[in-house]
Amino acid sequence: MKLKNTLLAATLVAASLPAAADLTNLNALTQDQFRKLSEDLGAAFSYKGVTPATSLGPWGFDLGVELTTTDMRNSDIFRIAGSGSVDRLFVPKVHINKGLWTGSDIGGFYGGSSEIGGSLWGASLRQAFIEDTATSPAFAGRLSGTRTTDLGSLKVYSLAADLMLSKRLAIVTPYVGAGIVRVESKATGFETVTNNEGRYFGGVNVNLGIVNLAAEAERLGSNTSLSAKVGWRF
Numbered sequence: 256m257k258l259k260n261t262l263l264a265a266t267l268v269a270a271s272l273p274a275a276a277d278l279t280n281l282n283a284l285t286q287d288q289f290r291k292l293s294e295d296l297g298a299a300f301s302y303k304g305v306t307p308a309t310s311l312g313p314w315g316f317d318l319g320v321e322l323t324t325t326d327m328r329n330s331d332i333f334r335i336a337g338s339g340s341v342d343r344l345f346v347p348k349v350h351i352n353k354g355l356w357t358g359s360d361i362g363g364f365y366g367g368s369s370e371i372g373g374s375l376w377g378a379s380l381r382q383a384f385i386e387d388t389a390t391s392p393a394f395a396g397r398l399s400g401t402r403t404t405d406l407g408s409l410k411v412y413s414l415a416a417d418l419m420l421s422k423r424l425a426i427v428t429p430y431v432g433a434g435i436v437r438v439e440s441k442a443t444g445f446e447t448v449t450n451n452e453g454r455y456f457g458g459v460n461v462n463l464g465i466v467n468l469a470a471e472a473e474r475l476g477s478n479t480s481l482s483a484k485v486g487w488r489f
Contacts, residue, residue: 277337277338277339277370277371277372278333278336278337278338278371278372278406278407278409279336279337279338279407280335280336280337281336281337281407281408281409281442281443281444281445282444283335283336283337284332284335284336284445286445286446288329288332288335289440289442289445289448290448290450291328291329291332292329292332292333292336292440293411293438293440293448293450294328294329294438294450294452294476294477294478295325295327295328295329295332295333295344295478296344296403296411296438296440297411297413297436297438297440297450297452297475298325298452298475298476298478298480299323299325299327299344299346299368299478299480300346300375300401300403300411300413300438301399301401301413301415301436301438301454301475302377302379302399302400302401302413302415303321303323303456303471303473303480303482304362304379304381304397304399304417304419304471305319305321305350305458305469305470305471305482305483305484306352306362306430306460306469306488307393307419307421307423307428307429307430307458307460308381308383308387308392308393308394308395308419308420308421308430308432309383309386309387309393309395309421309423309428310354310358310359310360310381310383310386310393310395311352311353311354311360311488312354313354313355313356314354315353315354315360315488315489316351316352316353316354316487316488316489317350317351317352317353317360317362317467317486317487317488318350318351318352318486318487318488319349319350319351319467319469319484319485319486319487319488320347320348320349320350320484320485320486321347321348321349321350321364321366321482321483321484322345322346322347322348322482322483322484323345323346323348323480323481323482324343324344324345324346324480324481324482325343325344325346325478325479325480325481326342326343326478326479326480327341327342327343327344327478328477328478330342333370333371338370338371338372339370341370341371344368344370344371345368345369345370346366346367346368346375347366347367348364348365348366348375349364349365349366350362350363350364350484350486351363351364352379352381358382358383358384358386358395359380359381359382359383360379360380360381360382360383361378361379361380361381362378362379362380362381362399363376363377363378363379364376364377371406372405372406373403373404373405373406373409374403374404374405375401375402375403375404376401376402376403376404377399377400377401377402378399378400379397379398379399379400380397380398380399381395381396381397381398381419382395382396382397383395384396387421387422387423387428392420392421392422393419393420393421393422393423394418394419394420395418395419395421396416396417396418396419397415397416397417397418397419397432397434398414398415398416399413399414399415399417400412400413400414400415401413407442408441408442408443408444409440409441409442410440410441410442411438411439411440412438412439412440413436413437413438413439414436414437415434415435415436415437415454416434416435417432417433417434417454417456418432418433418434419431419432420432421460426461426462426463427459427460427461428459428460428461428462429457429458429459429460430457430458430459430460431455431456431457432455432456432457433453433454433455433456434453434454435451435452435453435454436451436452436453436454436475437449437450437451438450438451438452450476452475452476453475453476454473454474454475454476455473455474456471456472456473456474457471457472458470458471458472458482460488462488466485466486466487467484467485467486467487467488468483468484468485469482469483469484469485470482470483470484471483
C-alpha cells in the first residue's frame with residue numbers, strides 16, 4: 256500500500272509538469288542578463304538532498320515527493336525572457352535514495368517547474384565516512400549533478416560536492432552541510448556561462464514509521480531555497 260500510494264503521488268507530480276518552455280524570448284536578453292538568469296536557475300535547479308548524512312544501509316530506501324521553492328533575485332529578467340516576473344520558482348520532484356554496502360547511498364529525482372516549463376533530472380552518490388552512533392554524529396560526503404530538458408535551446412547543468420553532519424535523536428535527525436556548486440548554462444546566441452558558488456544548508460528528518468517527513472533550508476550564493484519532502488524512509 257505504501258509503494259502504491261507513493262507511485263500514485265509520483266504520477267500526479269509527473270503529470271503536473273509542463274511539456275514546453277515559457278522562456279520564449281531569451282534572445283531579448285543581454286549577455287549579462289543571461290548570466291544573472293543562470294545564477295537564479297542554478298540555485299533553483301541544483302541538487303537538494305533533503306536527507307541526513309546517516310547511511311541507509313544495504314536494504315534501506317528513502318522514497319518521497321518533494322517540493323523546493325527558491326527566491327529569484329532577478330525576477331524582471333524572467334519577464335524580459337518571456338515568462339512573466341518570477342519572484343519564486345517552485346520545483347516539485349519525485350525523489351528516491353537507495354542504500355548500498357560500505358556506507359554508500361545513491362539517489363535520483365525527476366521534477367520540473369510550472370513557472371518556466373521544462374523538466375529537471377538529478378542524481379547523487381553519498382558516502383558515510385563516520386556512521387551515526389551513540390557517541391558520534393554521522394559524517395558524509397556527497398557528489399551530485401542535475402540537468403534540464405525541454406527548455407528550448409537553454410540547457411542548465413550543475414555539479415556539486417558537499418560535506419554533511421547529522422545526529423539521530425530518537426525519531427528526529429537534524430543535519431547540516433556545506434559545499435560548492437558549479438552551474439553551466441548554454442543557449443543559442445549566448446556565450447556559455449559558468450558559475451561557482453558556495454552553499455550551506457541545514458534540515459531535519461522526522462521518521463514516524465508510517466511516514467517520513469523532511470525539511471531543508473539552503474543558501475546558495477545570494478539565493479535561498481526551502482524544501483519539504485514526505486514519503487517513507489526505512
